Amino acid sequence: MSDQSPDTLVVQGVSKRFGSTLAVNDASFTVRRGELIGIAGHNGAGKSTILKVVNGTIAGDSGTVTVNGIARSADTTVAHPEKLGVRTVYQELSLCASLRVDETAAIFDHSARGLSWRSTAWHNLRTVLDEMFPGHGIRKDAKISELSIARRQMIECASTMIDSTVRPALVILDEPTSSLDAASTASFYAYLKKRAAEGVSVIITTHRLHEMIDNLSRIYVMRDGQVLSEQRAEGATKESIVTAMGLAAHESSRVAPIADSSTVTTTDARPTTASEVIVRLEQPGDDGASEVFEIRKGEIIGFAGLEGHGQLLALEAVYRASARRSGAVRAPRRTAHHAVSVTGDSAYVSGDRGVRGIFPLWDVATNISFSSLGKLTAGGLVKPKAEAALVHEWYSRLGIKGQSTDPITSLSGGTQQKALMARAMAVGSDLLLLEDPTRGVDQATKSEVYELLRGQAAEGQTIVWYSTENEELRNCDRVFVFRVGKIVATITGADATEDAVIALSFGGQDVAPIDLEGAVR
Amino acid sequence: MTNLETRPETTLSAPTTNRTAGTVALRVLKHPALPAFVGMIAIWLAIGAIAGRGLVETISAGIIIATFLVIVGIGQLFVITVGNGGIDLSVSYVMTLSAFLACQIMAGNDANIATGIIVAVIAGVVAGAVSAALIEFVGMPPLVGTLAVGFALQTITLIYSGSVVGVASPALSDFTTAQIGPFPIFGIVGIVIAVAFAVILKRTSYGRRIEAVGQKPVAASFANARPALIRASAYVLSGGMAGLAGVFLAAYSGGPSLGLGTSYQLASIAVVVLGGSLIAGGRGIISGLWAGAVLLTLLTTLANITRLSGGWQFIIQGALIVLVLALSRNPLARR
Structure with missing residues (x-):
């Protein structure tokens, strides 16, 4: 030897x-x-x-x-x-x-x-x-x-x-x-x-x-x-x-995000902008009265905290509570910690692409168009030209390389993630829900994604973004910090430094994660 | 919308389709339905060579008889493709019950064709809905749920058929055997049905959802599809198709009988697999199913011509399925 x-x-x-x-x-x-x-x-x-x-x-x-x-x-x-x-x-x-x-x-x-x-x-x-x-x-x-x-x-x-x-x-x-x-x-x-x-x-x-x-x-x-x-x-x-x-x-010229809406830093944050409320999260407060967190049209909201403290559960609840059509309302959805009501439809991007994202038997194009088929259909049939045009549009917007007829599994992990972003963004829904969407994506692409998201928000799409990467939260207008299932603080994106989020996540107490996540099937 | 400044190295390749002869040939060679078509043609030619029968008559008769299998098989294909271990074992019992119901209603009268067919399909749809409820809401495994429904239907048929003497309408019987020149009308109807469902599976959002749920139900649920509902719909469809096949088969064979559907229970699954669809779900190939159905039918013809016993027929069928499965392994496992 x-x-x-x-x-x-x-x-x-x-x-x-x-x-x-x-x-x-x-x-x-x-x-x-x-x-x-x-x-x-x-x-x-x-x-x-x-x-x-x-x-x-x-x-x-x-x-x-x-x-x-x-x-x-x-x-x-x-x-x-x-x-x-x-x-x-x-x-x-x-x-x-x-x-x-x-x-x-x-x-x-x-x-x-x-x-x-x-x-x-x-x-x-x-x-x-x-x-x-x-x-x-x-x-x-x-x-x-x-x-x-x-x-x-x-x-x-x-x-x-x-x-x-x-x-x-x-x-x-x-x-x-x-x-x-x-x-x-x-x-x-x-x-x-x-x-x-x-x-x-x-x-x-x-x-x-x-x-x-x-x-x-x-x-x-x-x-x-x-x-x-x-x-x-x-x-x-x-x-x-x-x-x-x-x-x-x-990459290096990346600057801090736009924080143009509210700068409220209390736990009961109510943005002063008059735009429409898209998501309403209600949780029981310490004094028995309920606390309400509102997310308004065009905002980018981050969900932060230590892993397993209820961010993902809340994000999924928002998805399940959202309607099928733009602007419609469904009955509020209750979780262990929140009552969630949503106005409008939503699209979801998961970083857990193997389980919650790709359809492995299909090519890239079919994967991308899947959530948008409703608007690509005439007389019940999917129009091939409209489908190809949509796929082409998002290929260029997200800079996806390669043939759209390649099997999705032949792409690298980060490129698959781009295709999933394209699938959700192509829907043009009221709400865009992101579950660690840049998992395994390189820096340059991340920067492009951030820019794209800000563009979407400026157009009036509301974005809720669960991230395990605290650095990403700078791109949010406001950040909700979760601890043991509940929202314990909202801070503006500019204040969402790594240290601030970690300090709020621990809250001075010794906290064990709650066993909540990944239960959805 | 803000358009990204496209980086120079990001050369975009649009969905281009270069239809040169080479790529077309490659696509045909790689197509999962190819083994079924090759097998079908091989057996067809073998029959011609061994029996010396006319090739046209052989295929014409084969396509008529295969159509019953094509119709049940399409329902089975949807159930298998929607995944979650989906297999519909109730189709044979649905066929038999529907055959009795429809023949009682038609009672040899052409005026009652439509009512008979509709009742048969509705009976199948109801059976499929019960299976779906047992599987999706009670949480039974598909094999158990559909078999339970099948046994219940079998018992109902036994009790009910004792008091019924049904005869199919003559016009419907003629329809299943009529020919225009060398073309069997019913066989052409089978092809039309197959094409229609192939379009539904590949070119409608419903069909895409069937395949998506079959691949990754969780991913589909996060892409605005409802897996439980989509899966349930496949069982309902399968029941309806089995009901339809039951009426036609009764009309073709002169009337209902208790053993009418029996051989279709496993044959309907076999043709799905032979046709290149994935038994684990996520990919359905209807052209292959059609070829697989003709293949199995011609195989029986061949066995009859060569006077093989029933036992040997089953052994050959089984060996064929093993061969096809071995040739076309799951593409997911291949990577």
Whole structure:
């Protein structure tokens, strides 16, 4: 065994072609023992592909991959990478929906065998979970399908660190934090650093560049399938990475949002603008009287707080309470914490695209037009020309690349997300509801999306936006902060700094998340 | 609306369709209905070669008999395509009951054709609605719910048929066997029905919802579709189609009988799968279903000509389905 080699992973000259696309072009990089490195790049830059060649799930066309001193040609696949100590969390989560949490743990944990396999597996997983995500609130008998995407992500991340029969040597995390809130993300990186000190090497891809800069030692930047440059994290800035990724001015000139409506900061915020009320959220206040939160036409409202504190539940309630036709009203909808009434119709974009978003058997065009078929129909039949025109319009608006007749599953994760944005925006509904819509989307596209959303709001569309990325909330006019199911504060978008949101989320108390989310089927 | 400044590298490729001979050939080769059509033609030619019967008469008779299977199969296809493990096991019992009901009403009189057909379809629709309620609101698995309804219908038919002597209207009977030149009218009606439902499935928002719910019910529910309602509608449709097929089959075979629908219970599922639709739902191929129905019908003809026993016929049918499924694996699993 060449266990003493200083490099856990050496990748040399790996290329991979998919049809006419050169997804990875002569890529080389190295990960030393106990090192945390990042791979940055735009959607479709080849990050996910190179990582799949490294762990052996797909065969490359050329090059070599050396793991723990054991070299292999990149054109071979590996049936059991975990036996080499290589563990992976994919961007599209891959847990089995109908298993319980402890059963899921046993899949990753080969030491959990025999009669008490469930409890052994759960014990091993919980040891990691408790340290990686304190207060995670995951129960061993919960079914995976009942968990929110953030909790599923937590389980996947934690399972890579279990000391099964083969200890983890190289852990590959493709967008591990894309659904995690700030507090979970911080404890996650703290745990990674601890394990790195014990000799575990980690590769992370994320579009949250500041996370890379703050927590990793080196960052490789990929563009068009090539590994273009290597930066030390200390000394790197968001701008330097973005420049290397190939889009300079576009991104860094981003300024704070328009905060043109109200600047009220009390918990009982009533915007002074006279426009029509679209959403009304009512919750019982501390003194028994009910508190009312109104969202007016053309506003962009953010739902913030720690993961699992009722934002998602409230957002879903708004969706379920909305009418089928523009301007219509339906009966109010009650949740455990709110009574929600909505005027008008709505369209929903989920960042959990695998479960709540794409239709995997269809091409991109059919995926995009699906929610707008009503206005594309004449005499009961969908008009092909109108459908093609709508798809074409949104292809150019969102800058979606490729053929609209390609299967949606052939697109990179971020591009799929753009297609889902297009599907919802094409409806032209009164309300646009966003559930972490930019999950796995690169910075440049995010900026475009923000701009597009502001344009939609200016046209009178009301936007409610649940985000786990506090930085995004600057784009909102007002932000509702949730704690234990209830709205505890509203702040203006300009005041919605990361620190302010976190402070309000904790509210000085020790709060455990409530078990609410992801229950909708 | 604010238009985004399009970045220079964002080369937009509009939905262009290059209809060169090569791409058309590729599309045909990749089409999921191809195995059914190839099999259909192979068996057709085999019959011609073995029995020396005229090819035109063979296919003409085959298409007539296949039409009953096409009509039930379309309902079954909608149920399977809408997903959630959907399979309608009640179709055979609906067919039998509808056949008895319609023949009692028609009572050999041409004036009652419309009433008979309408009652038969309504009986099927009601049965389908009950299945849908059991599955979507009581929460039974589709196999159990539709089988329960099927058994109930079977019992009703047994009790009720004892007191009934029904005869189909002669005009309807003639309609199922009439020909214009070499073309069987009923076979052409079957093709027209298949084309109409193919258009419904692929080119209406209802059809798109059927496929969407079959792929990802949660995603569909977040895109303004109501999965429970869409699924329920598929069972209602399937019941109605089975009712319609029941009347025609009774008219064709001279009157209702207790075993009228029996062979259609599994054959209706087989043709869906043979035609390239996904058994897990999300993709329905009606052209393939039509070819699959003709294929199965001709296969029976071939078996009869070669004097194969009934047992062998079933073995060949089963082997054929296994072969087609093995050839066209789930495209999701392939990636």
